Amino acid sequence: MLLPYMYLLVSYALVYFIDLKNSFKNAVIFLILALFILSAIRISIFLDSESNKSDKYEALQSRLEEAKGNIWISSPIIAAESGKKISKLVYYPVFWQDFDETLLESKKADFIFLDTCDLDCRPFDLECGDNKKKMIAFFKQNFNQIYSKQGDCQQFVFKRYSK
Structure with a gap:
């Protein structure tokens, strides 16, 4: 539920840190990629658990x-x-x-x-x-x-x- 807001905050932080210094650029990109990967893993786990449910009808x-x-x-x-x-x-x-x-x-x-x-x-x-x-x-x-x-x-x- 809070994932869209988290993405907005991370995006804002990304722009902010890129403007401050380019040295943080790699760290911020790594952080964003890590968040996307974790989100993809969570979504795949959820979809897998839902697809294994049997139809009671x-x-x-x-x-x-x-x-x-x-x-x-x-x-x-x-x-x-x-x-x-x-x-x-x-x-x-x-x-x-x-x-x-x-x-x-x-x-x-x-x-x-x-x-x-x-x-x-x-x-x-x-x-x-x-x-x-x-x-x-x-x-x-x-x-x-x-x-x-x-x-x-x-x-x-x-x-x-x-x-």
């Missing part, structure tokens, strides 16, 4: 390509790279405001892609956690669970039972 995204019909998702990231039309985005805070209505409407969905981390609850909202459990139980009872993954968050793909 990868499994849901691959199953989305196979889905057809009325699709509900819990995060826009699931459909970000897809050309699929998404019928409903189910996530906090919109989801919890109309909980019962959402459960009734869910019978219209052909596929539901759900990551429980997307359904955060406000602190001290005990009813929200219970509603989340009820919703997952409702989906398990009324839909065919075609994918499930346990981890820090649970991921599910539900498909409507064939009629």
Whole structure:
């Protein structure tokens, strides 16, 4: 964050020292080169650490390509790279405001892609956690669970039972 300001200060110092004496010229140039090299190293370390992170939605995204019909998702990231039309985005805070209505409407969905981390609850909202459990139980009872993954968050793909 402070790197641009540091570069400005170093640039100003460079001009100042060059005007004072040329004997400092080599030292200042060395200092600037050292700063640029250190910055490049830090940037490469950051980019390397970010590129090694796994996509937590990868499994849901691959199953989305196979889905057809009325699709509900819990995060826009699931459909970000897809050309699929998404019928409903189910996530906090919109989801919890109309909980019962959402459960009734869910019978219209052909596929539901759900990551429980997307359904955060406000602190001290005990009813929200219970509603989340009820919703997952409702989906398990009324839909065919075609994918499930346990981890820090649970991921599910539900498909409507064939009629």
